Amino acid sequence: MYDQEEGLFSQEKRLLPTLAETRWTSRTDTLTWLLKHYDKVLDILDEIQNQTVGNLDATSYKMTLLNFEILVVAVVTQFLLGYPRPLSIELQSENCDLVEAHVQARSLATSFLEIWENAEEAFDGLFKRASTIANKNDITIKKKPRTSGRQRHRANAAAETVEQHYRINSFIPLIDHIIKHLNDRFQDDIKPMLYGFYLLPRYFCNLTEDIIGSIANEYINDIPYSDDLPQDVHRWKTFTSIKEIGSKCTI
Known part of the structure; x- marks a missing residue:
């Protein structure tokens, strides 16, 4: 499952890749770079905080990056978006074979279903990765968020541990979302x-x-x-x- 990890984290770019709103591959690249250089980004934000220009934005960005929930979501999103990345590149090619792309998309949906069925094992590695980055950067791994009796806009299913909370409320819902869109856009028929x-x-x-x-x-x-x-x-x-x-x- 983590065969592509070495390649994804071997990027040595010095500048944060541009996040293009219309190119999904850029989201994967940006998150991959960010997770690899998390400590350096925080150091740079510290420096900007001491300057006159941009210090307020730097403070806001730093507070965001020091939020463990944000870190977990970044790790989860980077991991899951790494799967459709080759398909995204293929679909943008002028020589794209639409039939083969459809086959790849159906195979991709199956892969995500397998991840869903083994969510506990898959997320365990992701949570450890997030925890490692958190410990390295003095980010507090918060206790299990309080479960509200009623919420309209945010997932907050009951869980026993912090890891279980994020698996149930972040990891699995994103997998469900991806599978739904793959099935809607690349139907068998x-x-x-x-x-x-x-x-x-x-x-x-x-x-x-x-x-x-x-x-x-x-x-x-x-x-x-x-x-x-x-x-x-x-x-x-x-x-x-x-x-x-x-x-x-x-x-």
Whole structure:
């Protein structure tokens, strides 16, 4: 589960990566960098606090970073967002294979389900990581937050320990959220629709009789003569070959 940890924490960038609102990969990169340089960031904020310009912001940021709950959430988020990172990069590529991306997304949903089913074991390592960073930076590991009888805006399920509290109220809900969005955006039944992507010349090599049949069945109401689709595909391949339309064709 932590095979990618060494790579994620081997970054030696001296500047905090820019957090882009529209690029999810930047969120993973920023959190990875922050967790690796947590002590250095706190030192820099200490220096800024002694300056005239920016001292109020520095104080606010430092108080945030010294909050153990924020640290736990950062560790959890960095870990979980590391899983969809390769898929995010693939989807942003101009040569993205939509069918393969769908397969990866479905596999990703399964991986998150496995993490959910083994949440206690998975979160134990994350909590230890957060605790190590906290101890190194004199961050107080707070006692189990008080459980309120009624809350509208914040998860606060009952728990016996601090670790259990964050596992139940932070770790598992985020996994549920990710699984829901993967299932909503990459539903099993849309795969036949995506097979039409293989009609692009550069992906002809992926076309098989079964896939052509699936395309015909999926778009039966849109194709005038769906039974003749194999012949149409053959003609399309010949046409693109004559016109030299090939690898340059992308979406």
